[in-house]
Amino acid sequence: MMTMVTAWRNLWRNKRRTSIIVAAIAIGIFGVQASMAFMNGWIAQSVENIVGTTLGYVQIQAQGYYENPSLKLSLPLDPGLKSKLLTVPFVSGACPRLNDQVLASNAERSEIAQASGTDPAAEPSVSLIPSSIIDGRWLRPDDGAAVVIGAEMAKRFKTRVGHRLVVRASRSDGELTETALRIVGIFRTGLKPLDRSMLYLPLPAMQRWLGLDGRVTEWIVNAVAPDRENEIKKAVQALRPGAGSVVTTWQEQQPILVRMADLVYTFMFLFNGFFFVAMAFGVANTMLMSVMERTKEFGVMLALGVRRRTIVSVIVLEALWLALFASAVGNGVSALIVRHFDRRGLDLSRWVEGMNWLGLRGILHPYLRPADIATATAATVLMALLMALYPAWKAVRLAPVEALRHV
Amino acid sequence: MPIVECRGVRKTYRAGKVPVPALSGVDLAVDRGEFTAIAGPSGSGKTTLLNLIGALDIPTDGAVFVAGRNLFAETRAQLSELRRRHLGFVFQAFNLIPVFSALENVEFILMVQGVGRAERRRRALDILERVGLADMMHRRPNELSGGQQQRVAVARAIVSRPDLILADEPTANLDSQTGASLMDLMVRLNETEGMTFLFSSHDRMVMERSRRLLLLCDGRIVEDRH
Numbered sequence: 001m002m003t004m005v006t007a008w009r010n011l012w013r014n015k016r017r018t019s020i021i022v023a024a025i026a027i028g029i030f031g032v033q034a035s036m037a038f039m040n041g042w043i044a045q046s047v048e049n050i051v052g053t054t055l056g057y058v059q060i061q062a063q064g065y066y067e068n069p070s071l072k073l074s075l076p077l078d079p080g081l082k083s084k085l086l087t088v089p090f091v092s093g094a095c096p097r098l099n100d101q102v103l104a105s106n107a108e109r110s111e112i113a114q115a116s117g118t119d120p121a122a123e124p125s126v127s128l129i130p131s132s133i134i135d136g137r138w139l140r141p142d143d144g145a146a147v148v149i150g151a152e153m154a155k156r157f158k159t160r161v162g163h164r165l166v167v168r169a170s171r172s173d174g175e176l177t178e179t180a181l182r183i184v185g186i187f188r189t190g191l192k193p194l195d196r197s198m199l200y201l202p203l204p205a206m207q208r209w210l211g212l213d214g215r216v217t218e219w220i221v222n223a224v225a226p227d228r229e230n231e232i233k234k235a236v237q238a239l240r241p242g243a244g245s246v247v248t249t250w251q252e253q254q255p256i257l258v259r260m261a262d263l264v265y266t267f268m269f270l271f272n273g274f275f276f277v278a279m280a281f282g283v284a285n286t287m288l289m290s291v292m293e294r295t296k297e298f299g300v301m302l303a304l305g306v307r308r309r310t311i312v313s314v315i316v317l318e319a320l321w322l323a324l325f326a327s328a329v330g331n332g333v334s335a336l337i338v339r340h341f342d343r344r345g346l347d348l349s350r351w352v353e354g355m356n357w358l359g360l361r362g363i364l365h366p367y368l369r370p371a372d373i374a375t376a377t378a379a380t381v382l383m384a385l386l387m388a389l390y391p392a393w394k395a396v397r398l399a400p401v402e403a404l405r406h407v
Numbered sequence: 408m409p410i411v412e413c414r415g416v417r418k419t420y421r422a423g424k425v426p427v428p429a430l431s432g433v434d435l436a437v438d439r440g441e442f443t444a445i446a447g448p449s450g451s452g453k454t455t456l457l458n459l460i461g462a463l464d465i466p467t468d469g470a471v472f473v474a475g476r477n478l479f480a481e482t483r484a485q486l487s488e489l490r491r492r493h494l495g496f497v498f499q500a501f502n503l504i505p506v507f508s509a510l511e512n513v514e515f516i517l518m519v520q521g522v523g524r525a526e527r528r529r530r531a532l533d534i535l536e537r538v539g540l541a542d543m544m545h546r547r548p549n550e551l552s553g554g555q556q557q558r559v560a561v562a563r564a565i566v567s568r569p570d571l572i573l574a575d576e577p578t579a580n581l582d583s584q585t586g587a588s589l590m591d592l593m594v595r596l597n598e599t600e601g602m603t604f605l606f607s608s609h610d611r612m613v614m615e616r617s618r619r620l621l622l623l624c625d626g627r628i629v630e631d632r633h
Binding site (some may be wrong): 002006009010013296297300301302303304305306307308310399400401404 | 458461463464484487488489490491492494496498502504505506507511515516518519520563
């Protein structure tokens, strides 16, 4: 206990020097955490862009549908499945969809688009499209031939709410079919591929049009605990959602996104490693100076019969205090600033134009994971302890009589 | 058995390639309860002799026995234990630990001896009272005068009741009045508690108060006056 107190007091002997090194470490930690929070926010947004729009956290599809999306691989719509899915822990929403590629046309132009027949009441629980309406409204369960399209598509088609859009598709039996839909709403997610090529219509209308009454191509399951997909997947499988169906997670369907996140975190790990090496030199310098200028004092301690390991403990504990204090300051400041920008949102709209492919929308919400704080603290402590070893080694090698002569 | 015994102790330092003899064959025995001063001009070897007796340095030749132990035959850890358990030190420059209060400086030595918290607090307070510093126990060294610091150093040296207290020019940095008062304190401790003191000094006041005076010149004891 006394060793801990001694080490803490020793740390503050030279207040200016300690304050400078604490500030240097804290700023370093802030740099690490700020970039980490940005990357966390970016990855979360990239995941949300896909998971929170078209993919969902967990999917139920017919065997083989993911590899070869086709109307031939549809599932019977089990009306009781939704309520069963909602009983699974951490599941916040479930929605059936019937998806198909269509040719959308109006007098202005024709383009390939992705049509999704969805349950208008359930879609808000699994995707952000219904809340991204900028004109008109989202679909209603009693809508007949209604459609919601993206803002980019509206622009390219020079169309607006109230106008008609003709869609053509192949039915499951190969017959070509077309239908005219009234645009009731326009959405904008900020993601150009979605805003340009997605269109949504009520599930019954889509089923009727494609001759697939009572059938869907997938169920989308949303979760409040984004890191429990596998747990949820198992629980969903246990519900036996239908013969011939498979349950997948978004990671299984989008492995490239997982690999991208891994790559980003590996890069961050290396980058932050360099930060800590640079900080280590500062700590080493401080520790060495602090020990060297106390040579005589260590001589006195040795003369009084203080064990060498006690002297090592004091030096190592000083480094530990320094690391913990600087970590608390650095992580505390980082957490406060990051939380501010998480709540407010970091407006990147001026810079992200043209960076849409990176998964960035206009507003980014940076955040820190508890693991980020723990890792930075552990790295700071480890660095400081390593840097204390040499001064401690120098101190224990002192001959008492030489040390006492030291001025 | 004497508490200190030196037999043919020599110590030679090296200044570059030139050997500089500091002690040239010292024979000495100090008994328990003595109050002895080693006097002599600068460079006569006083501090060197004290360092050797204090197990802080090793002789080039000869043997030093403290509390019956041959210092030459002991390991570094054993010497450290000897200093911790059997010796007390008072330095010329006080050498208190600056981040500790007076009380903590005194307690520190008991802590390294493994004395329990309550016991060491009680003993440290008691000693500080005896050296007249009870009301300044929470002050740090930089808040104490030189005389007060040296009193704390004396308290630190005696609190564990060592067999021998080594004081290297304890009054050198004090004015004469403060020095005299400090010496009186040590005389009293010697007389009432039977503590053994061995000083190095060229201060007349120290020599006058000591009951035995060893005169050192060119690394040899030239006079042993009782």
